Amino acid sequence: MKCAIIAVGTEVVSGDIVNTNAPYIANVLKPYGIRTVLQMAVEDTEKDIIKAVKRGLKKAELVITTGGLGPTYDDITKKAVARVLERELVRDEYSVEMLNLYFRRAEKKMTESNLSQCYFPKGSRVIQNPNGTAPASITHTKKGTVMMLPGPPVEVSALLKTEDIQNYLESLKTEEIMETTIKFFGIGESHLEELLSDYMKKEDNLILAPYAKTGEVQLKITAKGKTHEQAKELTDSLKEKLYEIVGEYIYAEGNQSLEEVLLASLLENRQTLVTAESCTGGLIGEMMTAIPGSSEVYAGGVVTYSNQLKMRLVSVSEETLAEYGAVSKGTACEMAEGARKNLGGDIGISVTGIAGPGGGTDEKPVGLVYIGVSTREKTDAYRFHFVGNREKVRTLSAKNALHLALQASKQLGKIEK
């Protein structure tokens, strides 16, 4: 099946925002055997939207629009789509109810214009929006199918994960496609490709696509078969090979993030984690607590940006700071140990470094980072030299700290068993 994705909104066409919705949606569709063959972005005039939707329906059986479902005067996607599909717009009473509820819960006043969000082409399936007020809809007609989604990416992703839309996409499937992601840490993309060169050749029923993402590499395996078993067999035999050749770098299968894998390991081993962050400034805590349920294993942490707070909160000694400086192996060790003892946790991790762009010297250049790990068995710190801008140095620091915490969690777990 083919799909055309149309973004509606001057902010997209004019380049004010990057259209990340289109690639996101295209990737969600792939496992269902739906190929995106056209992307468009048009201004929010009825004429432009009508032309784009018509062009989309010529080229593909499914047209997905994003944007233009809001309550403001320039939100006219539904009007335009209704015109193309020759269906009148009718009010969906359940949506009205939900909207009323939303405004009551948010303690805000609903305006008349908000009600416009509750009108859909007649016969549409309406899907409530978990992250916003504009519901989505799917309209089947002889001319083709149009799915209308709102514009904000957080709403798009939440809607595509709803049971309604998942079931709909499932119903479109014609062949079995199995996608598996294997996640690697501590190995570069080109090195991985080299080691796997025998398997990287593109075959139609087994495709390996590596994708590098700050500090880690994901390998997406797409296996196709007439039956699920066929696809699974292809995948499994390839996975076996992967574990043989590059198993030491694999930290997860599937879509689990590094922090989720760490959380699972901490839970399994009944351990708690505490953090002392300097150059990452709270990023590790933020990544851990972004996962629901993290409070079970992540007690908290400190952001000791100043030397004074390093001493006060995690007992770094004045001598260490004076002799070796804040960015040093000694400080990293004391921060990790101090966090573990003062905050009370099984594993303490610390990060201290120079994220840049300023603050670097010949001896301690931008990108120099020490990561400390402390358990009751051992306290140690590791030196890294990351290349990149402030954001990249901070992200790489946080990810390596999480990876070291994961190793410590597994090791400590083993000792206890």
Place this chain on the structure above:
Amino acid sequence: MKCAIIAVGTEVVSGDIVNTNAPYIANVLKPYGIRTVLQMAVEDTEKDIIKAVKRGLKKAELVITTGGLGPTYDDITKKAVARVLERELVRDEYSVEMLNLYFRRAEKKMTESNLSQCYFPKGSRVIQNPNGTAPASITHTKKGTVMMLPGPPVEVSALLKTEDIQNYLESLKTEEIMETTIKFFGIGESHLEELLSDYMKKEDNLILAPYAKTGEVQLKITAKGKTHEQAKELTDSLKEKLYEIVGEYIYAEGNQSLEEVLLASLLENRQTLVTAESCTGGLIGEMMTAIPGSSEVYAGGVVTYSNQLKMRLVSVSEETLAEYGAVSKGTACEMAEGARKNLGGDIGISVTGIAGPGGGTDEKPVGLVYIGVSTREKTDAYRFHFVGNREKVRTLSAKNALHLALQASKQLGKIEK
């Protein structure tokens, strides 16, 4: 003048890469008075490219294509464009020379297929590529103008900066355009539009475009005039009105983020900030420290996810926790004050709430968040009820905390003056 941007290539349409070229180009064109009114991404088949270019020329005087200029078999943009413009492809001898030079310098062997990069629609202006082997071209015809650029973003940006293309764009300028962004906090998009309804009508020489982004609204003002002064006058008189009507919600002009504005205010008033985060788990610290130079004003913070750490690190009393719970006004106040006193800062902010998806009760539902602010003048906490998923609740919490800190910083600054 209007422009349509067409990306050629399966990797873009299928979502394997995000199309950052289109917004980049659209933004380069703006100051020359060129408005992008259509974006498309099509697969690299001659038929699809022809259709897209035809559609682009119907909608705009200038069509810019990206991609499909390489030496491989699926690079057929030039063939398709030549067909639409009814021009034959002719060899550009200077490009052949440059290509030979390139291969000699790179000590690589040139293949026959590389020569295909030296063919252009007859009468084209050819622009050599500073970052790659495929030259760009501009072809004027009665049907319109087509500029063909290669696909890689580093080549696109280098080409757009060449004197040839800069001069060409300069020659298209007919009017002066001035863009200004005003940023609002604490007011919704629809409410803002309502208050500004008199000014929202689309006029050709003064366009207001609101854009909502988790918790804040940006208003982009585009003013046009024959001279720069004219455009500036239009902008200034509108801005005056904005400050009159909705000035209390304005926190910045231009592209500064909330945290950058806060940082600037703290610097100006020589204040330091400390944080105590529960449900945001380090997000505020992360946002503050993402800005280079933040160590001047952000001393650090604590992530007190557990009750125990709330007591130990920021001196929340056991009684308050027992009587009112961790998510309460009292706890938020004590956290903010405790952070300010224990960590040593002029302004202490705290966040405690239920980010979800679990942990909500009838009395304290998911999304309930208290934000505390403490200065030596006053300690208070504010109740919020955010609607959305975990990520949204956390982001809204952090942004509102930053906004409250900004208000406290200004107020404290005033008192001291």
